[in-house]
Amino acid sequence: MPPPARPVGIKDIARALGVSIGTVDRALHDKPGINPDTRRRVLDTAAALGYRPNLAARHLKSRTTIRISVQLPQEIALFWDSLRDGIREAAALFEPTLQVEFRSNPRLGEGEVELFEQALASGVNGIIVAPGDPVALEPCIRQAARDNIPVICVVTDAPNTERLASVSADPFTVGSVAGELLSRFLPNGGDVAFFTGWLGTEDHAEKLRGFDASVNAVGQGVHVVAVVEAHDDERTGYRRALAVLDAHPDLKGIYVSTVNSLPVLRAVERKGRTGQVAIVTTDLFPALVPRIRQGQVAATIYQRPVTQGRHALQALYQFLLDGTKPPTRIKVVPHVVMRSNLDLLLERRPLEGETRWRPAGGWRLAAGGGLAGQEGHAQKPRPARGLPPGAPPSARRLPPD
Amino acid sequence: MPPPARPVGIKDIARALGVSIGTVDRALHDKPGINPDTRRRVLDTAAALGYRPNLAARHLKSRTTIRISVQLPQEIALFWDSLRDGIREAAALFEPTLQVEFRSNPRLGEGEVELFEQALASGVNGIIVAPGDPVALEPCIRQAARDNIPVICVVTDAPNTERLASVSADPFTVGSVAGELLSRFLPNGGDVAFFTGWLGTEDHAEKLRGFDASVNAVGQGVHVVAVVEAHDDERTGYRRALAVLDAHPDLKGIYVSTVNSLPVLRAVERKGRTGQVAIVTTDLFPALVPRIRQGQVAATIYQRPVTQGRHALQALYQFLLDGTKPPTRIKVVPHVVMRSNLDLLLERRPLEGETRWRPAGGWRLAAGGGLAGQEGHAQKPRPARGLPPGAPPSARRLPPD
DNA sequence: CCTGGGTACGTGAACGTTCACGGTATAATA
DNA sequence: TATTATACCGTGAACGTTCACGTACCCAGG
Numbered sequence: 001m002p003p004p005a006r007p008v009g010i011k012d013i014a015r016a017l018g019v020s021i022g023t024v025d026r027a028l029h030d031k032p033g034i035n036p037d038t039r040r041r042v043l044d045t046a047a048a049l050g051y052r053p054n055l056a057a058r059h060l061k062s063r064t065t066i067r068i069s070v071q072l073p074q075e076i077a078l079f080w081d082s083l084r085d086g087i088r089e090a091a092a093l094f095e096p097t098l099q100v101e102f103r104s105n106p107r108l109g110e111g112e113v114e115l116f117e118q119a120l121a122s123g124v125n126g127i128i129v130a131p132g133d134p135v136a137l138e139p140c141i142r143q144a145a146r147d148n149i150p151v152i153c154v155v156t157d158a159p160n161t162e163r164l165a166s167v168s169a170d171p172f173t174v175g176s177v178a179g180e181l182l183s184r185f186l187p188n189g190g191d192v193a194f195f196t197g198w199l200g201t202e203d204h205a206e207k208l209r210g211f212d213a214s215v216n217a218v219g220q221g222v223h224v225v226a227v228v229e230a231h232d233d234e235r236t237g238y239r240r241a242l243a244v245l246d247a248h249p250d251l252k253g254i255y256v257s258t259v260n261s262l263p264v265l266r267a268v269e270r271k272g273r274t275g276q277v278a279i280v281t282t283d284l285f286p287a288l289v290p291r292i293r294q295g296q297v298a299a300t301i302y303q304r305p306v307t308q309g310r311h312a313l314q315a316l317y318q319f320l321l322d323g324t325k326p327p328t329r330i331k332v333v334p335h336v337v338m339r340s341n342l343d344l345l346l347e348r349r350p351l352e353g354e355t356r357w358r359p360a361g362g363w364r365l366a367a368g369g370g371l372a373g374q375e376g377h378a379q380k381p382r383p384a385r386g387l388p389p390g391a392p393p394s395a396r397r398l399p400p401d
Numbered sequence: 402m403p404p405p406a407r408p409v410g411i412k413d414i415a416r417a418l419g420v421s422i423g424t425v426d427r428a429l430h431d432k433p434g435i436n437p438d439t440r441r442r443v444l445d446t447a448a449a450l451g452y453r454p455n456l457a458a459r460h461l462k463s464r465t466t467i468r469i470s471v472q473l474p475q476e477i478a479l480f481w482d483s484l485r486d487g488i489r490e491a492a493a494l495f496e497p498t499l500q501v502e503f504r505s506n507p508r509l510g511e512g513e514v515e516l517f518e519q520a521l522a523s524g525v526n527g528i529i530v531a532p533g534d535p536v537a538l539e540p541c542i543r544q545a546a547r548d549n550i551p552v553i554c555v556v557t558d559a560p561n562t563e564r565l566a567s568v569s570a571d572p573f574t575v576g577s578v579a580g581e582l583l584s585r586f587l588p589n590g591g592d593v594a595f596f597t598g599w600l601g602t603e604d605h606a607e608k609l610r611g612f613d614a615s616v617n618a619v620g621q622g623v624h625v626v627a628v629v630e631a632h633d634d635e636r637t638g639y640r641r642a643l644a645v646l647d648a649h650p651d652l653k654g655i656y657v658s659t660v661n662s663l664p665v666l667r668a669v670e671r672k673g674r675t676g677q678v679a680i681v682t683t684d685l686f687p688a689l690v691p692r693i694r695q696g697q698v699a700a701t702i703y704q705r706p707v708t709q710g711r712h713a714l715q716a717l718y719q720f721l722l723d724g725t726k727p728p729t730r731i732k733v734v735p736h737v738v739m740r741s742n743l744d745l746l747l748e749r750r751p752l753e754g755e756t757r758w759r760p761a762g763g764w765r766l767a768a769g770g771g772l773a774g775q776e777g778h779a780q781k782p783r784p785a786r787g788l789p790p791g792a793p794p795s796a797r798r799l800p801p802d
Numbered sequence: 803c804c805t806g807g808g809t810a811c812g813t814g815a816a817c818g819t820t821c822a823c824g825g826t827a828t829a830a831t832a
Numbered sequence: 833t834a835t836t837a838t839a840c841c842g843t844g845a846a847c848g849t850t851c852a853c854g855t856a857c858c859c860a861g862g
Contacts, residue, residue, distance in 0.1 A: 010850095035811090056456075056498070059457035059817090060458050062849085335737075336736075411820095424840085426820065433839095458820085462818080807859095813855090818847105829837085830836085
């Protein structure tokens with residue numbers, strides 16, 4: 001526990017060595033015009049003194065804002081808007097330094113190449129994207145890599161490309177959790193079906209592997225009797241679900257690993273099998289909420305877009321700022337959402353205070369129940385220890401943006 | 402989409418109104434010595450122009466570091482260390498401005514009053530605490546409130562005190578999720594038991610309420626036949642668990658709502674009922690890991706200490722910085738941990754990059770597999786668009802702290 | 803000797819905000 | 833009217849860092 005000494009700055013190093021701060025600056029930044037020997041001495045004493053750059057001062061000086069382009073679909077608004085919220089929230093911490101530009105394509109995979117090229121042309125410093133069609137996007141990402149523009153994939157991945165990192169709920173785990181849940185829900189065993197979009201998609205294949213592994217591991221007579229590709233098409237999904245239900249009159253469980261679960265649910269309803277089939281779905285959208293409430297859907301695996309957005313932005317920003325390279329795959333632990341915690345999830349977005357503190361009134365009033373009635377401005381209270389000098393400016397809300 | 406204009410600062414407002422920046426400053430900070438009319442005009446144009454304070458400049462100027470004391474138990478290290486990690490991580494974002502001091506008591510409820518008074522005496526600006534004995538801590542929190550030192554409770558709460566906020570996994574939801582899981586695991590119905598520490602504790606009572614509500618809601622013949630207080634005592638828990646198992650030879654499920662689940666697990670083993678009783682526990686500690694792996698524990702409700710720590714610190718910091726008052730209860734969505742996602746949880750702590758980026762080599766190398774061999778300093782590459790001018794200084798690592 | 807070019811380093815001005823101080827009005831008092 | 837008090841407002845220095853520029857020096861060629 002060294003006593004919290006004053007942080008050592010650039011001029012402490014300068015003084016210790018008897019050089020000027022300019023020299024220290026040159027040394028610390030690998031800039032030309034400095035004697036290699038001096039540079040070494042500066043770096044040494046910097047390390048010895050435990051120099052940590054004052055980020056505030058750095059940001060203040062370098063007036064260049066980092067620009068990050070975020071391109072996501074609009075389609076399932078509840079999901080992608082949450083993702084945007086997560087990004088916005090994380091970006092708010094780095095206020096003036098960072099600038100986020102949102103671009104939207106109508107739905108996953110549509111027009112994303114154009115958007116990407118547009119972002120590249122606009123000269124941004126980094127890109128966050130949810131690749132709907134990874135192969136189509138591959139040359140774009142390669143071009144970005146050539147331009148030294150880091151790209152982070154979120155939710156979906158573009159494997160084997162030069163992206164900086166990918167943020168997602170680990171698909172194997174997602175499938176595995178679904179499989180374990182279904183197995184536990186069926187202690188007497190039974191047949192289950194697996195619905196997905198395309199098995200060609202790496203994510204979906206991974207989910208299937210996880211699902212399989214999990215079902216076999218618990219191993220109490222639960223069998224995967226059908227693996228169905230719905231191609232994210234309403235009618236295809238509906239028809240194939242009907243077919244599966246017909247072919248397996250004793251089907252006990254279904255996991256829909258793509259977000260497009262409504263056709264399957266409708267098929268189960270149509271066949272009058274609601275309640276006889278335990279259903280696990282993926283993610284959360286408005287139409288799913290009542291079905292969870294009334295128990296038709298036992299659980300849904302939520303991929304936590306807000307958290308993914310936060311991680312994506314933080315990783316990208318850190319990299320742009322000081323070159324810290326994130327792990328290639330940032331894994332988010334998915335949520336198991338059931339009737340019991342559905343409301344908690346929907347009411348979320350905490351950490352957003354409503355009321356503001358008035359120094360004159362004292363914040364104790366809030367707990368006691370007394371509401372601050374009078375403004376009481378222009379009376380300077382004793383500056384209590386609890387409040388720092390960087391005192392509350394007047395109430396300002398973020399514009400809706 | 403307004404073109405990303407230059408952020409409007411304090412002197413923009415001053416120029417627009419023909420006043421000095423000093424006046425604007427006074428208006429924005431509710432300081433005395435300004436005409437109420439001018440203040441209003443300043444505030445209006447500030448809002449009109451969309452003024453956002455430059456945090457970097459503010460932090461740079463106000464050289465006062467905010468000190469926050471964090472006092473947590475040592476006992477279940479995996480849990481409390483994670484909480485500390487979350488706090489540390491969140492604090493790292495506010496580097497030079499914020500300073501966190503960790504204090505520890507041996508276990509929950511032991512010596513926390515002394516620690517609290519010690520923290521108060523040391524003159525910190527805010528406190529984060531996990532109250533083990535809320536009533537004993539009540540006068541302390543009151544004293545802190547009188548001194549205008551905000552206190553945030555984490556994990557456990559001290560209700561009806563003057564704390565600024567409490568961060569926790571909503572206990573009702575935690576109990577409710579456990580109840581729903583057990584109900585789903587027992588589609589044929591059956592008797593279940595509820596173990597806790599003290600029902601006098603608000604948290605535990607809430608969990609019971611949630612558990613009850615959930616079990617009754619699913620309503621397929623699952624009944625809570627025993628509610629047991631183990632008083633967080635090994636022997637008591639063990640003996641009572643044995644008694645419950647004897648009294649209910651057909652017991653199908655158990656939920657242990659306190660972290661002290663080992664005695665109950667041992668009792669089930671002793672009676673040879675492993676596999677016949679579905680068990681849901683709370684939180685995660687080393688001894689629990691193998692039991693989840695081998696399926697003795699079907700699921701555990703993880704209260705996510707890292708996230709709680711992050712939220713607690715952010716809320717406290719925000720409040721100290723600009724008076725933003727957080728919601729009184731910040732609810733964290735608990736995780737359902739099972740065999741399938743256990744590894745993902747254990748391997749976590751992402752966002753901590755290992756390798757560093759060398760501007761000379763270019764980050765593309767990392768993806769291609771080629772490792773940067775030569776240092777190659779003092780050769781200035783074309784400053785690619787991807788990297789900001791606040792370029793990477795030489796590699797420095799945080800001291801182990 | 804003066805010029806020219808290079809290297810190594812010092813100097814000072816910014817960045818946006820805060821804050822103590824000093825100044826200017828107007829009002830109150832002698 | 834001169835003097836002090838008060839309310840309001842302008843001024844300038846700092847915070848730590850970055851960057852363009854200035855300066856001292858050394859060595860070559862004219």
